[in-house]
């Protein structure tokens with residue numbers, strides 16, 4: 001479903017050049033649950049951003065569902081992100097001035113979906129993460145785990161093929177983290193959503209199908225677990 | 229999308245309130261300036277009903293208190309002017325001649341209505357001197373005064389004020405000391421400045437103390453001729469003083485007294501609006517840098533650069549819209565309550581032009597910050613929080 005060939009990413013500022021990724025070759029299969037681990041600063045988020053078409057690699061090629069995405073316009077890439085990809089972040093990135101339901105609806109605002117349909121889909125997504133009773137709340141009235149569940153609902157409301165999660169349990173205690181992990185597992189199992197997750201937690205990683213390790217911008221190992 | 233923007237604005241109403249207030253105040257200022265401009269322009273666009281081309285004002289002082297002498301002197305000057313070929317027409321006038329600095333008002337009453345009007349005392353050849361256009365009726369003639377009736381010519385404006393739609397020519401206005409009869413109507417006579425509104429003016433035959441003089445001179449009249457003429461009139465009597473002014477200069481002087489304050493108002497207004505624009509610009513920039521995370525998120529979930537830019541412009545326009553709705557509410561009270569005697573159309577133009585200007589300024593001020601917002605690198609923006 002997602003294929004990275006010879007990906008290289010160099011951050012250039014006026015004075016320094018940082019080689020964040022080099023020589024990355026990675027295939028993510030449809031329906032796979034992949035985890036990425038590695039020490040801080042090794043390039044995990046950078047890799048995820050490239051997978052999510054939020055950032056362009058300085059070298060190499062990305063293809064998504066057998067379509068090479070090099071040289072695509074901003075409009076086309078945005079459309080891709082909107083329809084095919086869902087993002088989950090460590091710091092949730094909810095809009096604090098909007099109630100939960102509106103936060104979840106957000107991706108549908110950038111599609112041609114009627115207001116009532118948006119509402120219905122968002123309610124459905126919130127049901128999936130068990131937050132139907134918090135629709136009118138504001139993010140500041142929720143716990144960390146609940147916020148992340150809202151973020152997951154927002155990520156799945158548009159029925160994406162791929163979910164990219166950057167340390168989704170990083171800010172949560174183990175019980176809450178476990179809850180989030182269960183939701184992700186369920187999405188992967190029941191809806192065949194492909195998931196790529198960055199984590200610092202070995203136990204979380206072990207619950208996925210495959211773990212790749214990143215060190216200093218390069219892939220160093222790949223373990224497969226046969227949890228599936 | 230609109231309800232989405234409205235929700236966000238409502239949640240941030242405290243910080244948006246200031247911007248709304250600025251827009252509201254700017255609107256009112258622009259409304260006032262535009263209304264004044266439209267009002268002034270509309271007046272200016274009316275026919276003047278007179279021509280100042282080659283018209284000279286001669287301020288004549290015979291230096292006598294004796295009315296009989298004064299009339300004799302007037303005759304003397306008349307005879308002299310008839311012999312000067314460069315003087316095409318002339319007329320004596322009261323001192324409130326067009327574009328001068330004095331004014332003299334009288335009250336006219338007809339069927340219980342009392343109307344105030346400028347009253348000018350002038351000679352028989354006055355319409356030729358002033359190049360006046362003429363409506364129904366005619367100018368007064370020497371034998372009109374027979375029977376103690378004073379013939380008058382009035383502007384259409386005064387005629388309408390007094391007689392409504394009735395035919396004004398032939399109407400008699402009875403007053404305590406005299407009886408006046410309307411013999412003619414001048415459609416326009418805007419004599420105070422180029423920007424004067426269409427107003428009331430009445431003309432009646434000279435009284436015994438009117439000694440100022442208006443001349444229509446030929447195209448060949450030079451400055452040299454002017455000096456010679458002044459001297460030749462002075463020499464007709466003893467201790468006479470003569471001062472000549474060109475009426476186009478007098479008009480320009482009067483116009484300046486209107487143009488300059490408007491110009492100053494424009495500059496002040498431009499300065500204010502510029503400051504408001506700058507303020508909006510700053511607030512937007514601050515807003516956008518505070519909302520980087522949100523922008524990154526919107527980009528991640530599928531907003532294009534263009535959509536981000538339009539989103540922020542849209543937010544500004546909606547906030548401005550609230551200020552404008554409030555502004556329009558207050559602005560329409562002026563025509564509704566008839567606070568000033570100004571046509572409602574002037575206010576409507578003022579409102580429309582102020583609306584367009586404020587929206588234009590808002591969009592212009594929002595354009596650049598919003599473009600910057602659109603250019604924010606989503607990966608970086610998401611990283612920052």
Ligand SMILES: Nc1ncnc2c1ncn2[C@@H]1O[C@H](COP(=O)(O)OP(=O)(O)OP(=O)(O)O)[C@@H](O)[C@H]1O
Pocket residue numbers: 011012018019020038039040041042043044045046047608
């Ligand atoms: N915008 C940027 N400009 C310059 N260098 C950057 C930028 N973003 C990341 N880097 C550098 O690229 C490298 C990889 O960063 P990245 O955020 O991908 O690490 P990470 O593995 O996600 O770390 P963490 O576990 O702390 O989140 C780091 O050395 C970082 O300093």
Ligand SMILES: [Mg+2]
Pocket residue numbers: 044045046166
């Ligand atoms: Mg990271």
